[in-house]
Amino acid sequence: MPHISTAGIHREIARELAMACIYKFADIRGPGNGVGNGSCCASIKILAHSTMGTPDYRFGQSQAHLLDSDAVQAGGLFNPDHHAERQAHNAGNLAGGYHPYMFVELAPCAGANGCAAWCAATIPAVTVWWLYPNTATMVIAHAAGINAQFTALNLALP
Ligand SMILES: [Zn+2]
Numbered sequence: 001m002p003h004i005s006t007a008g009i010h011r012e013i014a015r016e017l018a019m020a021c022i023y024k025f026a027d028i029r030g031p032g033n034g035v036g037n038g039s040c041c042a043s044i045k046i047l048a049h050s051t052m053g054t055p056d057y058r059f060g061q062s063q064a065h066l067l068d069s070d071a072v073q074a075g076g077l078f079n080p081d082h083h084a085e086r087q088a089h090n091a092g093n094l095a096g097g098y099h100p101y102m103f104v105e106l107a108p109c110a111g112a113n114g115c116a117a118w119c120a121a122t123i124p125a126v127t128v129w130w131l132y133p134n135t136a137t138m139v140i141a142h143a144a145g146i147n148a149q150f151t152a153l154n155l156a157l158p
Contacts, residue, residue: 003107004129005156010101014129017043017103018153020057026146035061037142038135042084042104044091058098060087083108085115089122100126105138131156 004014021043029035041061062084080086084104100123107130108115119126131152132138141148 002127002129003156004103004131004153010127011157013045013099013101014103015153015157017045017057017101017129018131018157019150020045021059021103021105022146022149022153024057024059025061026149029142034063037139039063039142040084040104040106040135040138042088042102044088044098044102046098058088058091060084060089060091062087080109080113080115080118083115085119085128089119100124102126102128104128104130105132106130106135 004018021041024043025035025039025041029037029039035041039061042059044058046056046058060083063082084106085102085108088102088104102119102123104115108119108128110116116128119128132141137152141152
C-alpha cells in the first residue's frame, strides 16, 4: 500500500489513475452532489477493452457522514463499506477484470475491518496508491480546485 511517490516502475499507471480521479470528481464535486471536499475518492482502470461510450475507469467516493444511510447500522460510525476503495471496486460491470491497481486519495484505513485489509483480501495482488497524508490536506486541495490537486500530485510524483 505505497504512497504514490513510491510508485516506481508503475509510476505512469499511478499518475494516470490519479489524473482520471481528479478530472472525474472535479466535474461533479459540490453541494448536493454527495461528493464534497471531505469526500475521499478512488479510481480503478479496467483491464478489458470497453465498448464505445463506456468509461475505461471505475470510480468511488466516500459519503459524507450525514449522507451515509447505514451509519446507524454501523454503530453510528461511518460504514467502512462506503469508503472510496470499496465503492470503486463495486462500481459497475467489472467483467473482464481490471489491473490490480487502485488510486485513492487517502491511505486505506487500518484495522481488522479497514480498507487496507479489505483490499488485500478482495483484490489479488492489489497495489493501492494514495496521495494525501491526511484528511485536512485533502480538503484544502479539493477546496482550492483542480490545479491544487495536480500540484499535490506533481509534488508527490515528480
Ligand atoms: Zn476505509
